[in-house]
Amino acid sequence: xxxxxxxxxxxxxxxxxxxxxxxxxxxxxxxxxxxxxxxxxxxxxxxxxxxxxxxxxxxxxxxxxxxxxxxxxxxxxxxxxxxxxxxxxxxxxxxxxxxxxxxxxxxxxxxxxxxxxxxxxxxxxxxxxxxxxxxxxxxxxxxxxxxxxxxxxxxxxxxxxxxxxxxxxxxxxxxxxxxxxxxxxxxxxxxxxxxxxxxxxxxxxxxxxxxxxxxxxxxxxxxxxxxxxxxxxxxxxxxxxxxxxxxxxxxxxxxxxxxxxxxxxxxxxxxxxxxxxxxxxxxxxxxxxxxxxxxxxxxxxxxxxxxxxxxxxxxxxxxxxxxxxxxxxxxxxxxxxxxxxxxxxxxxxxxxxxxxxxxxxxxxxxxxxxxxxxxxxxxxxxxxxxxxxxxxxxxxxxxxxxxxxxxxxxxxxxxxxxxxxxxxxxxxxxxxxxxxxxxxxxxxxxxxxxxxxxxxxxxxxxxxxxxxxxxxxxxxxxxxxxxxxxxxxxxxxxxxxxxxxxxxxxxxxxxxxxxxxxxxxxxxxxxxxxxxxxxxxxxxxxxxxxxxxxxxxxxxxxxxxxxxxxxxxxxxxxxxxxxxxxxxxxxxxxxxxxxxxxxxxxxxxxxxxxxxxxxxxxxxxxxxxxxxxxxxxxxxxxxxxxxxxxxxxxxxxxxxxxxxxxxxxxxxxxxxxxxxxxxxxxxxxxxxxxxxxxxxxxxxxxxxxxxxxxxxxxxxxxxxxxxxxxxxxxxxxxxxxxxxxxxxxxxxxxxxxxxxxxxxxxxxxxxxxxxxxxxxxxxxxxxxxxxxxxxxxxxxxxxxxxxxxxxxxxxxxxxxxxxxxxxxxxxxxxxxxxx
Ligand SMILES: [N-]=[N+]=N[C@]1([C@H](N)O)O[C@H](CO)[C@@H](O)[C@H](O)[C@H]1O
Numbered sequence: 077x078x079x080x081x082x083x084x085x086x087x088x089x090x091x092x093x094x095x096x097x098x099x100x101x102x103x104x105x106x107x108x109x110x111x112x113x114x115x116x117x118x119x120x121x122x123x124x125x126x127x128x129x130x131x132x133x134x135x136x137x138x139x140x141x142x143x144x145x146x147x148x149x150x151x152x153x154x155x156x157x158x159x160x161x162x163x164x165x166x167x168x169x170x171x172x173x174x175x176x177x178x179x180x181x182x183x184x185x186x187x188x189x190x191x192x193x194x195x196x197x198x199x200x201x202x203x204x205x206x207x208x209x210x211x212x213x214x215x216x217x218x219x220x221x222x223x224x225x226x227x228x229x230x231x232x233x234x235x236x237x238x239x240x241x242x243x244x245x246x247x248x249x250x251x252x253x254x255x256x257x258x259x260x261x262x263x264x265x266x267x268x269x270x271x272x273x274x275x276x277x278x279x280x281x282x283x284x285x286x287x288x289x290x291x292x293x294x295x296x297x298x299x300x301x302x303x304x305x306x307x308x309x310x311x312x313x314x315x316x317x318x319x320x321x322x323x324x325x326x327x328x329x330x331x332x333x334x335x336x337x338x339x340x341x342x343x344x345x346x347x348x349x350x351x352x353x354x355x356x357x358x359x360x361x362x363x364x365x366x367x368x369x370x371x372x373x374x375x376x377x378x379x380x381x382x383x384x385x386x387x388x389x390x391x392x393x394x395x396x397x398x399x400x401x402x403x404x405x406x407x408x409x410x411x412x413x414x415x416x417x418x419x420x421x422x423x424x425x426x427x428x429x430x431x432x433x434x435x436x437x438x439x440x441x442x443x444x445x446x447x448x449x450x451x452x453x454x455x456x457x458x459x460x461x462x463x464x465x466x467x468x469x470x471x472x473x474x475x476x477x478x479x480x481x482x483x484x485x486x487x488x489x490x491x492x493x494x495x496x497x498x499x500x501x502x503x504x505x506x507x508x509x510x511x512x513x514x515x516x517x518x519x520x521x522x523x524x525x526x527x528x529x530x531x532x533x534x535x536x537x538x539x540x541x542x543x544x545x546x547x548x549x550x551x552x553x554x555x556x557x558x559x560x561x562x563x564x565x566x567x568x569x570x571x572x573x574x575x576x577x578x579x580x581x582x583x584x585x586x587x588x589x590x591x592x593x594x595x596x597x598x599x600x601x602x603x604x605x606x607x608x609x610x611x612x613x614x615x616x617x618x619x620x621x622x623x624x625x626x627x628x629x630x631x632x633x634x635x636x637x638x639x640x641x642x643x644x645x646x647x648x649x650x651x652x653x654x655x656x657x658x659x660x661x662x663x664x665x666x667x668x669x670x671x672x673x674x675x676x677x678x679x680x681x682x683x684x685x686x687x688x689x690x691x692x693x694x695x696x697x698x699x700x701x702x703x704x705x706x707x708x709x710x711x712x713x714x715x716x717x718x719x720x721x722x723x724x725x726x727x728x729x730x731x732x733x734x735x736x737x738x739x740x741x742x743x744x745x746x747x748x749x750x751x752x753x754x755x756x757x758x759x760x761x762x763x764x765x766x767x768x769x770x771x772x773x774x775x776x777x778x779x780x781x782x783x784x785x786x787x788x789x790x791x792x793x794x795x796x797x798x799x800x801x802x803x804x805x806x807x808x809x810x811x812x813x814x815x816x817x818x819x820x821x822x823x824x825x826x827x828x829x830x831x832x833x834x835x836x837x838x839x840x841x842x843x844x845x846x847x848x849x850x851x852x853x854x855x856x857x858x859x860x861x862x863x864x865x866x867x868x869x870x871x872x873x874x875x876x877x878x879x880x881x882x883x884x885x886x887x888x889x890x891x892x893x894x895x896x897x898x899x900x901x902x903x904x905x906x907x908x909x910x911x
Contacts (some may be wrong), residue, residue: 096138096887098180104187106134125261127193128171128201131184132264135174136310142567143310143319145905150229151395152911155903156404157229157387160220161381161418162411164213164360165234165322166417167309168563168723169202170265173221176567177312203258204722206240207324209364209681210642211749212450213555214723215528216411218560218886219893224313224320225562225586226887227902228894233384233415235376236266236307236324239359243472244681244720249697253362253684266307266324272390274304275330278375282471287722294428295470302353304383314586316560317905325383328358363683364642365456371468374460378469381418385425391557393552399430403443407898410447410522413458413514419445419521420475428471434478446524446897448555449515450746452532452540453646459511462504465617476512477567480504483520490547501543519544519551524897526555529747529768531788555893556771558886560590564753568727571610572758576878579603588885595879596770604871611734611758611874618732621725622677622716628704631711635864638759639737640721642730643682643689646744650834652676652737652848653699655857657814660703660713667708675714679729681720688833693717695831698823726750731757735782735860738763741844743788745769752884755877759871760863762856764849768884776880782874784856784864785849794848801842804850811850815839 095106098658110130111117117126150157175181185195208214211733216232223230242253280299286292304325311320311663329350356379361368388406392399410416426437451457465473480503491497503520505511519525519541533554537545545552566573566585576584580593597603615632623629630636639652656676665670678696682689700715736754738745738761745767755761757771763769764785773781786794805812819835821828838846863870882888894900 096141098138098183099181100187100190103134103180103183104190105633106192107187108138110134116706124198124468124749125201128198129262129264131188131198132202135171135178135180135184136264136715138180139174139310139319141907142312142317142905143321145317145907145909146229146319147321148911149905149909150903152909154395154405154908155229156222156407156898156900157231158407158409158898158900159231159233159384160216160223160409160411161233161384161415162213162216162381163235163377163414164208164411165220165232165324166208166210166723167205167217167220167322168214168727169199169204170309171202171738172199172266172567173563174310174312176562177221177225177314177316183666201261203261204240204724205258205263206256206722207234207237209360209361209362210239212364212412213796214559215557215749215886218563219274219890220311220322221314221560221562222322222558222886222890224311225316225560226890226894227313227316227318227904228890228900229903230311230320231388232311232320232414233380234322234324235360235380236326236355237357237360237716238326241360241665241681241722242362242684246693246697246717246719247699249694251682251690255359255527266309269306269308269323270587272306273328274306274325274383275301276379277301278306278378278468282474289461290541293431294471294474296424296428300349300353302356302379303328303330304379306383306387313693317528317907319905321668323384323387325357325380327354327358327379329353355733361682363685365451365453365644366683366686367456367458369460371464372512373447374464374468377414378417378421379470379590381415381421384415385421386419389425389430399426399440400436406444407817407900408445409893409898410445410518412448412450412496416447416458416521417469417472419517420479423479424471424474427475438479438482441521442523445522446526446893447518447522448526448528449536449540450528452535452744452746453851458514459505460514462510462512462583465512473512476503476517479517487547497543501547510634515541516544522616523551524553525551526553526897528554528555528557529748529771530554531743531765531770532746532767535743535788540725552645553895553896555889556768556883557749557752558884558889559749559752559756560886561585561756563727564730565756568612569610569731569757571613572731575603575606575610584882586887587882588887589882591882592879594875595868598872598875598879599671604868604875607758607871607874607878609620609866611732614757615734616772618677618728621728622675622718625718628714628717630675630714630716631673634711634714635734635860636677636732637735637737637860638677638679638729638733638754639739640677640679640718640726641750643680643686643692644845645688645692647741648741648844648846649678649680649696650838651739651849651853652678653692653696654811654814654846654850655853656699656703656713656715657817658810658854659857660699660706660709661810661813663709663712664706671712672861673712673714675716677716677718677729677733679718679725681721688837691831691834695818695823695834698830708716712902726753730754730759733757733759734763734864735759736763738760738769739785739849740764740766740768741849742766742786742791742843744866752881753853755881756884758874758878760860760873762853762860772881772884775883776877780876782856784852791845798850799842801840802846804847805839808847808851810854811847 110133115126156213240256309322426432503516527536564793584590736759747767762782824830
């Protein structure tokens with residue numbers, strides 16, 4: 077507390093050197109002090125988990141003053157901030173990333189080493205916060221890190237699930253789900269903010285009150301309240317002073333026990349009510365790209381949205397005594413339809429709680445809100461039954477109806493006699509049971525609607541929402557995804573990062589477009605040799621994981637051919653499996669055939685209720701079993717399914733890959749982000765012209781990308797003209813033979829008809845056109861083989877990918893969002909500034 081000239085007392089964030097000193101000794105001292113005071117242990121009795129907690133707290137000590145200063149700076153400078161609302165944040169482990177972004181990774185390594193401890197081992201003690209399903213959740217995490225690195229004021233808002241995405245075990249080739257109790261060891265990276273808890277209403281009814289001045293107001297009464305308790309996680313910028321906040325809401329019963337119920341001796345109901353309300357943030361729904369219709373899911377969505385909107389308005393009113401400038405101070409981004417109810421909730425708060433007129437409230441809501449669509453899959457588009465909405469959120473439904481009434485009036489003005497168009501556009505889907513279309517609510521309530529890659533954004537306009545595009549073409553835009561180079565290169569591939577920094581300095585870590593400078597070394601033999609040596613070392617690390625889990629050491633000279641992503645038929649893991657079987661049959665027939673050895677590596681979870689995807693996992697494992705134990709094949713083909721694919725495993729697999737499989741049916745994968753991470757780590761892509769593959773190929777050069785398959789318009793054309801898979805099976809002996817082998821039960825001697833459903837789907841429907849793309853895929857894979865056996869040619873392609881991948885940094889994506897949707901400007905943090 078410093079007395080100022082004008083007599084006022086100023087608060088300055090102090091940092092006492094011993095506590096946050098940046099020398100190895102200081103850090104070592106802090107770790108020992110936390111071991112003692114925080115964990116109640118000394119070095120002799122400390123477990124690796126204790127050391128992990130101690131160094132995590134010591135690291136946290138070194139960011140807290142930045143965190144506080146960031147908040148104060150934004151408040152003081154009235155900085156506009158983005159609030160990224162997402163039901164998923166797949167943030168991965170925090171310690172290594174935070175040490176790196178604080179610039180003290182090596183310091184930590186040294187100070188632990190000094191005590192005979194290995195940072196690498198300690199890092200393994202951290203459990204992955206699996207608060208997401210896949211790409212959408214990880215994208216939100218990459219975005220938060222880029223926002224902080226680019227010094228933009230930002231809040232991430234989501235749910236603090238007690239159980240994240242399930243842990244996947246493979247038992248006898250089948251996926252088995254285990255609860256992911258990720259908090260069982262505590263979490264040093266979160267800070268509860270009980271004082272900012274919010275009450276959220278459910279159920280009840282709405283009553284209208286007419287006031288003496290004739291005005292009417294709506295009141296949502298007899299509700300059941302659940303408390304949302306915020307837990308804050310710091311999001312550090314890369315080597316700057318910015319620390320933004322990820323605020324995740326946890327549900328708590330509003331009152332411990334409903335004593336009146338309790339006193340009536342209905343103990344069970346008392347406990348049930350408590351458990352019921354706290355079940356809201358209990359578990360993440362494990363569906364990727366398929367809408368979950370359960371009432372608890374709608375409760376989860378409204379819960380975190382209502383908490384977040386209340387928090388946003390509370391903070392705004394603390395600074396301003398008007399809400400008129402809300403859109404100048406806040407940008408709200410809806411990460412898919414999961415938080416779309418925010419449009420109606422913001423309206424409710426502005427009208428019912430802030431007494432703002434409907435029209436004004438609507439202008440504020442639209443101006444403040446943006447919506448991102450991440451998928452075209454019809455089954456992923458969320459719509460909720462009106463009766464469920466009525467029961468759970470009666471006031472919100474009323475507001476949605478009024479939004480829709482006014483919207484359809486706007487449609488009527490433009491297309492007076494087009495009832496069919498009104499029916500298509502309506503937020504309410506007519507039918508025996510009416511439904512609320514959440515994507516429609518999001519578009520109507522937003523000033524911006526974007527897709528996540530050029531092709532996808534185009535298909536959003538032409539396929540998914542043509543009527544809305546007709547209505548508001550100016551709202552639709554594209555923001556091609558990106559990934560943070562801090563986690564997905566600097567952290568997961570330190571050797572390659574060093575080789576780059578040695579030659580082009582470390583500017584690339586902040587601005588990935590600087591990677592083009594490495595192209596000057598394309599013909600540099602030393603660099604080329606280093607690129608190969610680094611890949612081999614990373615393959616070795618991956619091979620160790622495979623050996624420890626599957627008991628065999630993959631051949632490091634083999635092509636590490638990797639497909640890791642959620643299991644979904646449109647991602648076509650089955651096509652990859654068909655190629656493996658065809659290759660196997662070829663090798664059996666021509667044992668002398670001279671092909672490069674391959675290690676096929678799969679990983680990915682299937683939604684627990686998605687039986688076909690689970691059957692594909694079983695097929696891959698059964699095929700692996702047969703081929704891996706076939707003496708005729710030796711190690712020329714090895715197949716492995718690595719269980720429990722998550723962010724941490726990806727950080728080991730991706731740097732060790734030679735081939736990145738991005739083989740979805742064109743028009744189905746909105747973007748993909750794994751494709752970007754692989755190319756950034758020196759893998760070459762085998763892919764279709766789908767999602768961001770198209771832009772990756774444009775950037776790295778067609779000659780450095782193994783392309784195959786039908787284009788999106790060809791897929792639509794063929795489907796339109798009655799696609800018949802048999803037409804392709806008859807013309808492809810390899811494909812037919814592979815299908816016959818599966819159908820024969822060769823890979824499932826214990827249950828010969830196990831995979832009949834897989835073969836039937838391909839022969840009768842082939843929804844994702846594997847048969848149409850099979851031969852071309854086989855051809856592309858043959859090109860991979862040929863190229864791999866020419867290491868100089870391969871290395872050139874790898875360097876071309878590395879040098880031209882800069883576009884796919886989430887920094888570029890975030891800059892575009894900030895300039896074109898959120899109208900945000902950076903707000904650097906000065907630690908000496910006092911307020
Ligand atoms: N939901 N969803 N969509 C996805 C992914 N499955 O999470 O979002 C990702 C992030 O936008 C996309 O990369 C991916 O193509 C798309 O399928």
